Amino acid sequence: MTTPPAHDVHAxxxxxxxxxxxxxxxxxxxxSGTVRDEVAQACAQYGGSVVSGEGPVDLVLAVSTAEPLPAVAQAVQGTAGEDGFVFARHDGVTVVLADDPAGLLYGxxxxxRLGESAFxxxxxxxxxRPATRRRMVDHWDNVDVHPVMGQVERGYSGGSIFWRDGGLRDDLTRVRAYGRLLAASGINAIxxxxxNVHATEAHLLTDRLGDVAAIADELRPYGIRVHLSxxxxxxxxLGGLPSADPLDEGVREWWARATERVYETIPDFGGYVVKxxxxxxxxxxxxxxxxxxxxNxxxxxxxxxxxxxxxxAFVYNHRQDWRDRSTDRARAAHDHFAPLDGRFRDNAILQVKxxxxxxxxxxxxxxxxxAMPGTSLAVELQVTQEYTGQQRHVCYLPPQWSEILAFRPWGPGGRAVADVATGGGGLVAVSNVGDDPYWTGHPLAQANLYAFGRxxxxxxxxxxAILDEWIDLTFVPVTNVDPGPLRRTxxxxxxxSWRxxxxxxxxxGVGFMVRPGHHYGPDVDGYEYTPWGTYHFADRDGVGVDRTRASGTGFTGQYPQPWSEVYESPEQCPDELLLFFHHVPYEHVLHDGTTVIQHIYDTHFAGVEEVAEARLSWEKLAGAVDPALHDRVRELLDEQLRCAEEWRDQVNTYFFRKSGVPDARGRRIH
Amino acid sequence: MTTPPAHDVHAxxxxxxxxxxxxxxxxxxxxSGTVRDEVAQACAQYGGSVVSGEGPVDLVLAVSTAEPLPAVAQAVQGTAGEDGFVFARHDGVTVVLADDPAGLLYGxxxxxRLGESAFxxxxxxxxxRPATRRRMVDHWDNVDVHPVMGQVERGYSGGSIFWRDGGLRDDLTRVRAYGRLLAASGINAIxxxxxNVHATEAHLLTDRLGDVAAIADELRPYGIRVHLSxxxxxxxxLGGLPSADPLDEGVREWWARATERVYETIPDFGGYVVKxxxxxxxxxxxxxxxxxxxxNxxxxxxxxxxxxxxxxAFVYNHRQDWRDRSTDRARAAHDHFAPLDGRFRDNAILQVKxxxxxxxxxxxxxxxxxAMPGTSLAVELQVTQEYTGQQRHVCYLPPQWSEILAFRPWGPGGRAVADVATGGGGLVAVSNVGDDPYWTGHPLAQANLYAFGRxxxxxxxxxxAILDEWIDLTFVPVTNVDPGPLRRTxxxxxxxSWRxxxxxxxxxGVGFMVRPGHHYGPDVDGYEYTPWGTYHFADRDGVGVDRTRASGTGFTGQYPQPWSEVYESPEQCPDELLLFFHHVPYEHVLHDGTTVIQHIYDTHFAGVEEVAEARLSWEKLAGAVDPALHDRVRELLDEQLRCAEEWRDQVNTYFFRKSGVPDARGRRIH
Incomplete structure (x- = not known):
């Protein structure tokens, strides 16, 4: 295992x-294996040693079936299971027992993570034990540089760590280092x-399969299986057949043979991803x-x-006519997939945004x-910050993800989204990593990837708590600086930051209002008259999308009770989703007593102030973190503040021009 | 001279x-020369003959100093002058006399153009005689394909006829054919x-000058001089100097030497174009x-x-803050250049949009x-339809150009724009030609290029009248079809079509409202919150840009009387420019008695109806023109109608949502 030199790639x-x-x-x-290598390297640096099981020992890291095990390990009970481990501190010895090498690695x-406190x-x-068997990141990396999307679609961290200018990179050192980082967060599939599989990329399945195998070789030591879009x-x-009809025998046979060849080359291959x-x-x-x-x-x-x-499950009409008010993109996935519940094979995972x-x-x-209790569902999250600041803005996303995972679609007594995911295909996320020295463009965006794995x-x-873990690992104090201020900042x-x-x-909750195409920065009407189905319908009287059964698109009817009723009612609907479900007058009063228009003004002024505060706080950390990293974050905070002001001013001006309602607090609206 | 085969490139x-x-x-x-070659080729096809001056003759085409001239030519008087010719019909002989080969070519x-009526x-x-010595088209062609703008910036007719994939085309047949077409319209400079001179293109001045010389060789037979951006x-x-300061002696010396080398290679080189x-x-x-x-x-x-x-003279701040209401892009060229009047050399032509x-x-x-009586001004027009339908819409531009040329900046008694141009640098236009088989994408867009030359x-x-010429030349009836219906249609x-x-x-006159970047199709707010200085300031009460001295940017003060007063007054300002100069309420009444908002609705419904009529008219011409050309125009009319409906609906919906004023005639607004 080679860790890239510190001056080159951030650890x-x-x-x-x-x-x-x-x-x-x-x-x-x-x-032998990865865990031994990791320990040996650490001991070489810090004066410890890898010892046999007979003398004094401080830490045991063992697969439970290994022989001989130190005596102390035999006192620790528990069946770890796939990828799991048992952790104990007993008689002054820290013990990690696993049933398989992957579990030992996670141990x-x-x-x-525990550091000294483990001892x-x-x-x-x-x-x-992991909640799910498969914990996956998806890369939207292109082999050929795409003329519009570049080397990584929706990538904000430089080029791909896998691909460059139409081929596999010569040096896969960073792929292995990436695997190590992913394993340390709990990820085991990629x-x-x-x-969007373009012409060149399609060949990874067949004549360019060797490239995939080379990546798999780098990731295997860290327990990570490779999947292919x-x-x-x-x-x-690729096959020259006249059809791709899934019920055509020739087509099925072609996929069977192609898949057989994949497994001949990569025996632990994970599977396919399909849009x-x-x-x-x-x-x-x-x-x-x-x-x-x-x-199937x-x-x-x-x-x-x-x-x-x-x-x-991301299937919708992206050539919608904006004049057609009966079509609702929000309905599309449910309309297409809910009727198919129970008809998917056990090893078919429906990946739902x-x-x-x-x-x-x-x-x-x-x-x-x-809506699909008879189907194995995976919940798809987006670590890459396409709509959340593109790794130029600080936006720590786990609070959003936790809200989603804790949401109970059947009401307070029912199962949560997390239960559906862990009982099915688990979580999948689009990665935010590229060949940037900090991996993720914005150094603080690393926390999103780490937290997704966790x-x-x-x-x-x-x-x-995850953020605490990430801070303590990433910013291990190297001098005698008090870590408290850094952590608090x-x-x-x-x-x-997400809020x-x-x-x-x-x-x-009305969404979008971004610049079309690249999706960075504001453009309130940018998607308003386009075929993409993403509208806000603001006029001089009000704003929002009527998705009710009573008078709108009926989308609320796709939810079970009680949410179907809650979302249907403008009074009960949570404020933060009001404009997703309802078209309301600007003077509509929210649960906190402010009007919609005043809420727009207030939040936009407040959001900018919060960014300005973050920027000042970071300034004060100069000297407490690596200067290069401090500079990078400082520059990005300057951009975030500029962009947040642009958002504030465009959104406020847009709604002031439309509504004519002045800010109750008399602040400047352009 | 080779004319490309008819099935390949349209004539x-x-x-x-x-x-x-x-x-x-x-x-x-x-x-000898081009005129003789042209005549010989025509006679070979239609049974005539090139004759000596002694026998019977129907047509004399001669340079006045040529010896011997047929006797009939000596009866024709007049000094043609540079590029000019004398035309007469005398004793049953048609006579064209010129002072130089170029004049003879125009003759x-x-x-x-006259056809049988010449006889x-x-x-x-x-x-x-031409109104100006130099009649020029500019090409915005790139040598290297630009990642965003492509081979031709704002080109809607395929690739460049000069350049392809980073170099000069191997086959310059079309360049020569293009020169012939330009000469037939009156153009003599290109x-x-x-x-926008990118890295590769900069080298055309020095080590890639041979490419320019090769183009000049193709165009010289048609009297066209080559210029270089x-x-x-x-x-x-290119020179490795530390500066490009125009007052630095080393810099001036570098340009002098570089220019000397250009003329060594291309003795009739026209000059430079600079943005x-x-x-x-x-x-x-x-x-x-x-x-x-x-x-200088x-x-x-x-x-x-x-x-x-x-x-x-196209100099302005393209990084303007939309929140800054004091900056007005419209003012920029005058602010920058008017104070410099009289300070340009005689051979420096200020090219003004x-x-x-x-x-x-x-x-x-x-x-x-x-504003610059002491400067040689050229008026720049845009034949390529960047903002006028991109050669997918029929938009015959000469009515616009004629209005501009006939405009009298100093009032009814004063000189017209045409006088300024003909007394100075003449007209320059951005060409609409590419390697499309019809030259201009839309076959009917050829008329714009022809008319610009005229x-x-x-x-x-x-x-x-120019359109008549173009129709009669382009659609010479080959069968016994009555040309009347085609001409009328x-x-x-x-x-x-421009109106x-x-x-x-x-x-x-408010302008823009196009999709940012490519500028095709509507996006009312597309440029509203951008740095480009192109705003309409629509709110719930009104729309338009206040450029008055009284309350706006003061742009009206850049005009001499009477226009300064006319434009300053919302009552006197011509309706078609009202929103360029004034921000007015939607209920403002125009000179024809309709309100601004009703005018918006009415014109948008009417414009679409006119396109629909044009489409029906064209349908009826099936059989009367070449089927391939008919198909091309029909398909483009379909797209024009679709796009016009999109414009109508977006603009009407936008203003209905903002104003809340319903259409007085109750038509459908989405």
């Missing part, structure tokens, strides 16, 4: 110092190319087949080898998540 | 049939690369020098060889045109 949440507690001790490690990183008071055996029309494009009949991608509709037919065809090809297909639209700062939870492992973790800047971002952008 | 206004009248006669031609094409009744000698920073980029300190291009401001300093430096380098520099903004469908005439020759020509479709386009797009 993120695995700086050498994070291994000091382990590296300064006597460690027993069973077997090692657990000790890393303190005795602890009874704790069983750590798809390596864009779901494939083009539904591959039998035509079909979506935004121009081919799909089963061309053959008058259902999406279940499409997904691939599931059947993968089943003999234990693979899965992730089939995305968290909201009915497209990764907005605020959306209701997608009704699809509550939530995929355990969706009930507290976002603030980062919490102040990050804990509420801050919400305040200065599109109000009350 | 435009020079089909073989246009030469029938000449080609079936006995023609005396003095000297030949005059006879082509009818006797005509006394008519003297034909610049061959984009005024150069980068102001060339001394740095400086504009939209990111370098310029003299970096050295705290004036634009006169910059232009290049003029001095060109003067020894008789060359000219075209220096564009016709309006103060940027080639909108409707703008007032630029006040710069009236107006550059004589700005007082009537647009409808084309007039009905084209004469009013039709105006009706369904941005109202009352």
């Amino acid at each position: 993120a949440w695995l700086p050498p110092e994070a291994f000091r507690a382990i590296g300064s001790r006597r460690v027993f490690v069973s077997g 090692l990183f657990h000790v890393v 303190g008071a005795a602890r009874p055996a704790e069983l750590h 798809s390596v190319n864009n779901v 494939v083009n539904f029309a591959s039998p035509i494009a 079909a009949d979506s935004e121009g991608q081919p799909g089963p509709f061309a053959y008058e087949r259902t999406h279940a037919d499409g997904a 065809m691939l599931a059947d090809a993968l089943a003999p080898f234990g693979g899965v297909v992730h089939w995305r 968290y909201g009915p639209m497209d990764f907005q700062t605020r959306e209701p939870v997608s009704p699809v998540i509550a 939530l995929a492992w355990d969706p009930r973790l507290d976002p603030a 980062l919490h102040a800047m990050m804990d509420g 801050t971002y919400e305040r200065y952008t599109a109000p009350l | 435009a206004w020079l089909p073989p049939e246009a030469f029938r009248a000449i080609g079936s006669r006995r023609v005396f031609v003095s000297g 030949l094409f005059h006879v082509v 009818g009744a006797a005509r006394p000698a008519e003297l034909h 610049s061959v690369n984009n005024v 150069v980068n102001f920073a060339s001394p740095i980029a 400086a300190d504009s939209e990111g291009q370098p310029g003299p401001f970096a050295y705290e020098r004036t634009h006169a300093d910059g232009a 430096m290049l003029a001095d380098a060109l003067a020894p060889f008789g060359g000219v520099v075209h220096w564009r 016709y309006g103060p903004m940027d080639f909108q469908t409707r703008e007032p005439v630029s006040p710069v045109i009236a 107006l550059a020759w004589d700005p007082r020509l009537d647009p409808a 084309l007039h009905a479709m084209m004469d009013g 039709t386009y105006e009706r369904y797009t941005a109202p009352l």
